[in-house]
Amino acid sequence: MSHYWSPLVHRLTPYVPGEQPKLPGLVKLNTNENPYPPSPRAVAAMQAELGADGATLRLYPDPNADRFKEAVAEHFAEMAITPAQVFVGNGSDEVLAHAFMALLKHEKPILLPDITYSFYPVYCGLYAVDSIAIPLGENFEIRVDDYARDNGGIIVANPNAPTGNLLPLTEIERLVAAHPQSVCVIDEAYVDFGGDTAIALVNRHPNLLVVRTLSKSHSLAGLRVGYAVGDRVLIEALERVKNSFNSYPLDRLAIAGATAAMADKAHLESTRRAVMASRAALTAELEGLGFAVLPSAANFIFTRHPQHDAAQLAAELRQRKVIVRHFKLPRIDQHLRITIGTEAQCQALVEALREILG
Numbered sequence: 001m002s003h004y005w006s007p008l009v010h011r012l013t014p015y016v017p018g019e020q021p022k023l024p025g026l027v028k029l030n031t032n033e034n035p036y037p038p039s040p041r042a043v044a045a046m047q048a049e050l051g052a053d054g055a056t057l058r059l060y061p062d063p064n065a066d067r068f069k070e071a072v073a074e075h076f077a078e079m080a081i082t083p084a085q086v087f088v089g090n091g092s093d094e095v096l097a098h099a100f101m102a103l104l105k106h107e108k109p110i111l112l113p114d115i116t117y118s119f120y121p122v123y124c125g126l127y128a129v130d131s132i133a134i135p136l137g138e139n140f141e142i143r144v145d146d147y148a149r150d151n152g153g154i155i156v157a158n159p160n161a162p163t164g165n166l167l168p169l170t171e172i173e174r175l176v177a178a179h180p181q182s183v184c185v186i187d188e189a190y191v192d193f194g195g196d197t198a199i200a201l202v203n204r205h206p207n208l209l210v211v212r213t214l215s216k217s218h219s220l221a222g223l224r225v226g227y228a229v230g231d232r233v234l235i236e237a238l239e240r241v242k243n244s245f246n247s248y249p250l251d252r253l254a255i256a257g258a259t260a261a262m263a264d265k266a267h268l269e270s271t272r273r274a275v276m277a278s279r280a281a282l283t284a285e286l287e288g289l290g291f292a293v294l295p296s297a298a299n300f301i302f303t304r305h306p307q308h309d310a311a312q313l314a315a316e317l318r319q320r321k322v323i324v325r326h327f328k329l330p331r332i333d334q335h336l337r338i339t340i341g342t343e344a345q346c347q348a349l350v351e352a353l354r355e356i357l358g
């Protein structure tokens with residue numbers, strides 16, 4: 001603490017990202033990264049952008065990342081999305097931040113699940129947005145009817161994090177249709193691993209903003225690219241905030257790589273299939289060891305063992321060089337969130353657990 005700090009900074013409770021270990025050789029199942037490499041076409045596009053001498057980096061990138069917006073619109077062409085309905089940012093975390101500032105900061109409090117992506121309450125703190133946490137049901141499910149109250153906006157992740165629980169599109173549409181006076185932000189960071197995208201609803205609902213990322217399903221967490229799709233009026237609000245903050249959120253390599261990655265649907269399809277198959281296999285193995293595993297539509301599972309303390313399991317896994325995520329939070333402190341790794345990584349996890357459980 002320091003008197004140099006603004007009063008706001010004194011009050012902030014920042015987000016704590018999962019550990020990015022400096023130690024080599026760990027089986028890293030703690031931050032939901034994709035275990036497979038990104039599209040080779042994305043890698044080639046970035047190498048081409050860099051060229052032999054990196055001379056293009058002298059120049060600022062396109063502040064609007066138009067090529068990438070076109071690639072996103074093309075990816076969702078079946079849903080009749082145009083580039084003017086796309087907003088892009090430096091990771092979906094930045095897109096979400098701008099959504100809080102541009103669309104969720106009103107007089108009334110926003111609604112969000114009590115258990116969800118822990119960055120949402122952090123943005124509430126940063127932007128002074130009041131919120132009401134709506135408890136998930138007994139099985140950690142979002143109950144749309146519980147959101148039937150006055151609000152300044154709604155944000156949910158679908159599939160939810162860290163539970164992996166998926167709401168069907170019909171329920172998402174019921175939520176969005178029930179609140180035409182406020183913006184509903186649906187964070188689809190994991191939807192490629194088992195859900196249907198609400199982007200299909202955007203042309204029917206001017207209050208719907210769908211936020212997505214290339215970090216998980218496109219294996220590009222290190223590139224920092226996220227986007228949102230919604231009515232052009234919502235996009236304009238986001239652009240106003242973005243252009244009051246940072247005109248160039250995507251660098252040249254990010255624009256080139258992300259554009260090629262969005263176009264490579266075959267790569268997305270094969271890696272998401274592999275992750276989903278490993279998820280089913282790992283779920284069965286863990287259930288065999290006595291774990292209760294919530295149904296997941298994401299690239300992670302949320303699990304607990306009725307006879308073993310979660311924090312202790314996480315610590316013992318770490319001693320065996322496997323890292324998973326444990327949240328010391330009400331209702332979920334006996335659960336572990338485990339990223340779906342390669343088959344070999346999943347096997348290393350299962351072997352370590354077998355040893356720990358005896």
Ligand SMILES: *Cc1c(COP(=O)(O)O)cnc(C)c1O
Nearest residue numbers: 091092093117161189213215226
């Ligand atoms: C990983 C994640 C994000 C952030 O993704 P980036 O694009 O890497 O910033 C956003 N929302 C949820 C629910 C996530 O799990």
